[in-house]
Each structure stands twice: as C-alpha cells, then as structure tokens.
Amino acid sequence: MAKRLSMLMRMGNLTRTGQVGDGREEALADYVLAHAAPGDVDDAIRVIDEYAYRQATLINIGDEKGLVLDAAVRRAEPRLLLELGTYCGYSALRMSRVMGPKARLCSIEFSAANAAVARRIWDHAGLGERVTVLHGTLGDDGRTIDRLNSEYGFGPGRLDFVFVDHIARAYLPDLRRILDQRWLRPGSIVLADNMKVPGAPHYRAYLREHEGTQWRTREHHAHVEYQSWVKDLVLESEYLPSGAATGPGGTGPAPA
Template sequence: MTLRSWARLALGMPSFVRTGQIGDGREAACAAFVEATAPPGDIDAALTAIDTFARREAMLVNIGDEKGPLLDAAVRRAAPRLVLELGTYCGYSALRIARAAPAARVVSVEFSAANADVARRIWSHAGVAGSVTCVVGTIGDGGRTLAALADDHGVTAGSVDVLFIDHDKNAYLSDLRTILDRGWLHPGSVVVADNVRLPGAPGYRAYMRRHEGTRWRTVEHKTHVEYQSVLPDLVLESEYLGS
C-alpha cells in the first residue's frame, strides 16, 4: 500500500468511526469490483478480489490475508454450527468463516445499513447468502438487537460456538459481558478478537489475562495490522471454560 493510500485512509477515519464507511465510496466500489472480477459462486475468488482491491485500489479494514488464516484455523478447530460476528464491514471475515465452516450459520451484527448492503451483495455473489446473515444494529442498543438475534436468528442459550469480535474496540469487553450474561456461550465456545493491539482493546486483553485458566484459556497471536507488514497487531483466541 502506498503512502497516499494510507493518508486517504487516515483522513477517512473520523467518517469511519461515525458511519462505518471511510466516506469516499470505497466499500461499494469493492462490491462492484468483486461482482466484476470474481466468478459467481466462488468464495476463494471473492476473497482474493477483496484482498486485491484493498491492496491495489483502496485500503479496507477487513481482517485481511495475514490475520485471516488465524481466524480460519480457530473456526475449523471449533467446527461450529453457529457463529456470531460483531462488525460486518464488507462481509470479508464472514466469508472466510463460511468457507472454513461450510455447515455453519453465520450471523453478523453491523450498525451501518450501508455496510450491510455491501456485504449482502458480496455474499450473494459468492453464493453464501443462504448461510450468512447480517443484522443491522448493535449489542448496546438497549435490547433491540439482542431480541432480534434471539427471536429472528435463533441465537439462544449455549448456541454460539464461535464469537468473532471486530467492531468498536471500546465495546469489546462490554459486549462480551452482555453475551455472557445472556448465556449464549457454552464451555468450549471460542472467542476470536481482532485488533487487540492496534487500534487496541487493552481492557479486553487485561480481562482475558485476569481470568486465564479459570474462565478462559487464551492464545495471543502476534501478527500485523491488515494489508501491511510493519505495524504490529494481536489477535486473541480464547476458549470459554465456563463461569
């Protein structure tokens, strides 16, 4: 990625925090790129197209092709029936999850309706729309999204085998606690969290360290921020041991 591309990304960050999009139309352009360059029904080709777009056209905040295999491996190990994701963006990580666990249902929560549209276009093109769903909302909206997940998407006690947390870094821990309070995880559920070093979720990391060996068993994967090899990042993979 060029310096110019990083500068454009940095300028778009205030918009991203407010709206979930960088503000220059790159997310919709990514969906158009996938539709134009990847054969329909080909998950590998759709993922390659998104990575190519992010490296060549405009940086995207997907988990990306270095950290993505960590997520793939965690999902494969868990062999899930139901995966809950927080933070859909363009649908890239959900696509990786669907590829790693073809028999699973993937329910992804995203506060931006525009991002949900982008992700649905890409999932539909890649042929996974039957198993991957986006719920527009946020865990912290006073119960509306929690109710939608439970009532409309079958997210019930002990049903979530994998939780992927990749949304507002300040909400990682509070949203995990909300999900634990609902009883949606079971002993053996796996929680994967991206960007724990950068932008950083220090409270989440401290919580996992505090409960290591009692409520959680965590592996900290040292890696890099998406689509470059300089800035360090951490992906945390935590097995829930029960309360």
C-alpha cells in the same frame, strides 16, 4: 504507505459512519461483481484482497490475519457463529468456507450502508442462507439481541464461536452482553482482532484477570491488514467450564 496514511486521516469518519468516507466500500462491491466469478467464495476473497492491495486499502481482517481466523473456526467446528462488525463481508466469506455445511453465521453491523455492501458481495458469491447480516448493535436496547434469540436460534449454551471485530470501546461491553445472555458454552471460542491497533485495553485486562478461571487465551501475532510493517495481535479465548458455571459476568448460577 500513502494510501494507508490517507485512510488514517479519515479515522474520525470511520468511527462515526463505519466507512472510510470516499466511497471505497461501494466501489469494492462493484469491483467484486465485475471481477469475481459468480458463486465462487474463494474468488470473491481473492478479488477483495486484490482490491485492498491495488485500489484502496480496507479495514477487513485481511489475508494474513485471515489465516488465524480460518484456523480458529476450523478448530472450533462451530454450528452457530456470531460476528460483531461485518464491514464489507470479507471475514464472513472466510468463515463461511471453513465452517461446516450445517453451520450458520449471524453478523452484526451498525452501518446500513456496509450491511448493503456485504449483502451484494455475498449474493454474488452465492453464500445463501448460511450467513446473515443484521443491521444493529448488541447495545441497541435489546432489539438485535431479541432478534438473535427469537429468529436465529440463539439461546443459553448455543453459541460456539464469536468473532469480535467492530469498535474497540464496545469489545468488553458486548462480551458482557453475550455472557449475560448465557449464549456461550464451555469450549466456545471468542476471537478478537485489532488487539494492538487500535487495541482494546479493557477487554485485554478483563481476559488477563480471568485467565485460567473463566477464559484461556492464546495470542496470535501478525500485522495490520494489507501491509507488513505495523504489528497487530489477535486473541483467541476459550470459555472455560468453570466460567460457564458462574453465570453472567461470572457472578451467578449456570443454566441447567
């Protein structure tokens, strides 16, 4: 409880830099390299959870909501995945072990320091080329979007799964950017974490407004990571064929 309170007091730092501000993310990478078996994704995940429970809490999806993420990826059987918000690479580790051997995950992270932490952990776990972190944001004047289109095989209808887990105020604008790119196809899944804490009311209202026409959303009730007293919510939204038939933000023709 005290550890979590001290982290909450550092929320301003988190929003500004993507890190808690006491060096715990770099310390996590050192800890994983010291305690997890090399080349073993399961063990890296186990050790990150252990660190979060015993050393310093982390803002990754955690073990409880992580099961929701695992199940959603399994159901979607994605070939191309996008994550918004890499942090230390924990959710990407989880996705990498349930996505198929030919699937590829691109994870976007605005903090260069976090991207470096994730890369160290992934290299130790032996993730290889299947998972990539790009330092940037979907809102950086097209730089990251251009890289995804030109270097990572993104294009109309190519994106099967999106995990939205970065910063609440960017959830809806970034979903609109994804729609503008027409990356989704009917049946693509968008999973969004932290829908109660801190919550993303505009994103939720948008999904509600388009429920049954552009999106079909399931709610997964769980708890905020690494504790059992504060509730949280994960939304799993399927992009519907009629939504795909209406172009960017639901206003134009679909790509052929």
